[in-house]
Amino acid sequence: MADYKDIIASCKDQKGGIIEAFHALQQEFNYIPREALTEAARVFGISEAQAYGVATFYSYLSVEKRGKYIIRMCESAPCHVAGADELLKAIEKELSIKVGETTSDGKFTLELTECVGQCQATPVITINSEPLFNVTAEVLPQVLSAYK
Amino acid sequence: MAEEMRVLLEYADKINPEIADEYVKIGGYVGLEKARKMDPNDLIQEVRSSGLRGRGGAGFNAGMKWSFVPKNAEIKYVVCNLDEGEPGTYKDRIICEKNAQALLEGMAICGAAIDSNQGYIYCRGEYPFIVKLLKNAIKSAKELGALGDFNIEVRMGAGAYVCGEETALIESIEGHRGEPRFKPPFPGVAGLWGVPTVVNNVETFACLPSILTNGAAWFAGIGAAKYPGTKVLTLTGDTNNPTYFEVPTDYILRDVIYKLGGGVKGGKKLKAVQVGGTSGAFIPESNLDTPIDFDSMGAIGAALGSGAVFVMDETRDIVDIVSRISKFFEHESCGKCNPCREGTFRCREIMEKINSGKATQKDIDNILLLSRVMKKAALCGLGQAAPIPIESTIKHFADEYARKIV
Ligand SMILES: Cc1cc2nc3c(=O)[nH]c(=O)nc-3n(C[C@H](O)[C@H](O)[C@H](O)COP(=O)(O)O)c2cc1C
Ligand code: SF4
Ligand code: FES
Numbered sequence: 444m445a446d447y448k449d450i451i452a453s454c455k456d457q458k459g460g461i462i463e464a465f466h467a468l469q470q471e472f473n474y475i476p477r478e479a480l481t482e483a484a485r486v487f488g489i490s491e492a493q494a495y496g497v498a499t500f501y502s503y504l505s506v507e508k509r510g511k512y513i514i515r516m517c518e519s520a521p522c523h524v525a526g527a528d529e530l531l532k533a534i535e536k537e538l539s540i541k542v543g544e545t546t547s548d549g550k551f552t553l554e555l556t557e558c559v560g561q562c563q564a565t566p567v568i569t570i571n572s573e574p575l576f577n578v579t580a581e582v583l584p585q586v587l588s589a590y591k
Numbered sequence: 592m593a594e595e596m597r598v599l600l601e602y603a604d605k606i607n608p609e610i611a612d613e614y615v616k617i618g619g620y621v622g623l624e625k626a627r628k629m630d631p632n633d634l635i636q637e638v639r640s641s642g643l644r645g646r647g648g649a650g651f652n653a654g655m656k657w658s659f660v661p662k663n664a665e666i667k668y669v670v671c672n673l674d675e676g677e678p679g680t681y682k683d684r685i686i687c688e689k690n691a692q693a694l695l696e697g698m699a700i701c702g703a704a705i706d707s708n709q710g711y712i713y714c715r716g717e718y719p720f721i722v723k724l725l726k727n728a729i730k731s732a733k734e735l736g737a738l739g740d741f742n743i744e745v746r747m748g749a750g751a752y753v754c755g756e757e758t759a760l761i762e763s764i765e766g767h768r769g770e771p772r773f774k775p776p777f778p779g780v781a782g783l784w785g786v787p788t789v790v791n792n793v794e795t796f797a798c799l800p801s802i803l804t805n806g807a808a809w810f811a812g813i814g815a816a817k818y819p820g821t822k823v824l825t826l827t828g829d830t831n832n833p834t835y836f837e838v839p840t841d842y843i844l845r846d847v848i849y850k851l852g853g854g855v856k857g858g859k860k861l862k863a864v865q866v867g868g869t870s871g872a873f874i875p876e877s878n879l880d881t882p883i884d885f886d887s888m889g890a891i892g893a894a895l896g897s898g899a900v901f902v903m904d905e906t907r908d909i910v911d912i913v914s915r916i917s918k919f920f921e922h923e924s925c926g927k928c929n930p931c932r933e934g935t936f937r938c939r940e941i942m943e944k945i946n947s948g949k950a951t952q953k954d955i956d957n958i959l960l961l962s963r964v965m966k967k968a969a970l971c972g973l974g975q976a977a978p979i980p981i982e983s984t985i986k987h988f989a990d991e992y993a994r995k996i997v
Binding site: 457459460462463465487497501505515518524534558562564565572574 | 635684719
């Protein structure tokens with residue numbers, strides 16, 4: 444696993460690049476660990492409180508530990524009318540977790556999101572940012588089984 | 592007239608957007624070459640007289656916006672808004688996937704006009720694959736020498752709708768929380784890192800190469816006279832054809848739904864259509880014979896916005912959909928100003944009360960009053976637009992509300 448210090452250092456030449464650094468950290472760890480947040484604040488010359496303020500402003504960033512695969516379920520109006528509510532229930536049942544939780548084996552975290560810009564094939568979920576189309580309760584087990 | 596008119600998307604799927612050479616073979620980068628040979632003032636005048644107006648929602652004349660940039664400033668930036676957070680919208684993604692080089696060329700044309708050699712593309716965090724595509728496209732264009740000394744850096748957003756607002760976007764590129772700034776000063780005068788900055792939408796930039804190549808008069812002659820050109824639309828909801836289209840701006844909304852969209856799914860009747868994304872007004876069947884351009888939409892109390900077209904059939908529960916939309920605004924409010932932070936919370940609360948059958952006429956009166964306050968007092972367009980779906984449905988679909996109140 445890459446060292447968080449190296450990851451942050453690789454972004455330090457981008458002016459105002461702390462969000463880029465956070466993205467790079469999440470790419471590796473799926474969240475922003477506490478010590479990485481402290482280091483990023485130092486490298487970009489802002490207080491830790493400010494860095495925390497940035498990290499918690501954006502829904503894509505997380506300061507809480509998350510699972511290996513982050514499932515985000517779109518709730519916006521086009522997905523809503525295509526049955527997002529039922530799909531959400533099916534995901535919660537299939538994984539035995541509620542929104543915001545991680546499965547006990549640390550594999551899946553379930554989150555809600557607004558439109559991810561793939562409304563040609565609703566309802567949409569993303570798993571680690573990869574969009575999956577026309578997901579229904581019926582095909583769900585098969586969809587999830589691809590994530591080992 | 593039920594045909595698409597493809598300008599931006601003419602070569603969709605026929606060229607690889609990552610490879611500058613393929614774009615050059617179909618006449619790409621000719622517009623930029625022409626722009627570079629022009630006097631900057633003439634270039635701005637050419638864009639201005641083409642009538643090109645912003646495709647990100649506000650509809651401001653692009654050349655006019657550029658003309659506000661002070662000539663004597665040493666450093667200036669060109670920023671492309673690829674935040675595309677408006678639910679139901681994916682046209683900027685499509686433009687990148689089909690014709691990314693036109694966006695790069697458009698940004699460089701703007702750079703020539705305002706004398707800037709640094710561009711930024713702010714791409715939403717939900718599109719990491721587009722970030723990759725754009726980085727490859729920029730590399731290819733640079734290697735070919737097509738962009739000259741104009742550089743473009745791609746920055747990624749992180750899931751905040753408000754960052755589509757130009758000053759919040761600038762804050763985000765600077766590495767801050769994406770909270771809108773007070774205006775004035777406008778970005779054209781003091782934008783990114785305090786220097787003059789032009790912010791335009793992807794589609795606005797992508798229109799520029801053909802304007803330079805074919806001339807302002809050619810562009811001004813397409814579609815609606817006051818909002819000329821083509822517009823890329825994305826069709827969602829209960830349509831037979833949930834996809835994207837490019838049409839001249841005088842195209843009729845009814846034709847979008849029934850001709851391009853193939854009508855309402857399952858042969859059902861139409862109840863409502865929401866144009867411009869989740870912050871747009873709901874339009875009843877009786878207003879369908881309206882051209883989609885900015886001013887015609889405004890005349891019926893609606894907005895073209897991002898060009899999203901969300902179709903709802905006769906079985907849809909309008910109050911339920913508007914409740915969902917009110918949750919969107921509560922979630923996305925950045926919390927900087929009170930009318931929006933509190934207002935979106937109360938709107939959601941009252942909408943859910945109505946939706947669950949527990950509200951009275953008094954609640955409807957209250958939400959209409961709150962709407963007026965938000966439209967007047969919210970700092971940015973998010974809080975100002977949040978009540979529009981509520982107001983427009985109380986106006987056009989009063990029965991749906993009457994059914995649910997006690
Ligand atoms: C809440 C909010 C969200 C916005 N989102 C976007 C967006 O995703 N893309 C965009 O181009 N413009 C968006 N805008 C409009 C921008 O502030 C700005 O007007 C636009 O980028 C200017 O470009 P244009 O003149 O080419 O349209 C948004 C505005 C508000 C108030
Ligand atoms: S209107 Fe809403 S989103 Fe805009 S600044 Fe105020 S709180 Fe933030
Ligand atoms: S509404 Fe779900 S992807 Fe757009």
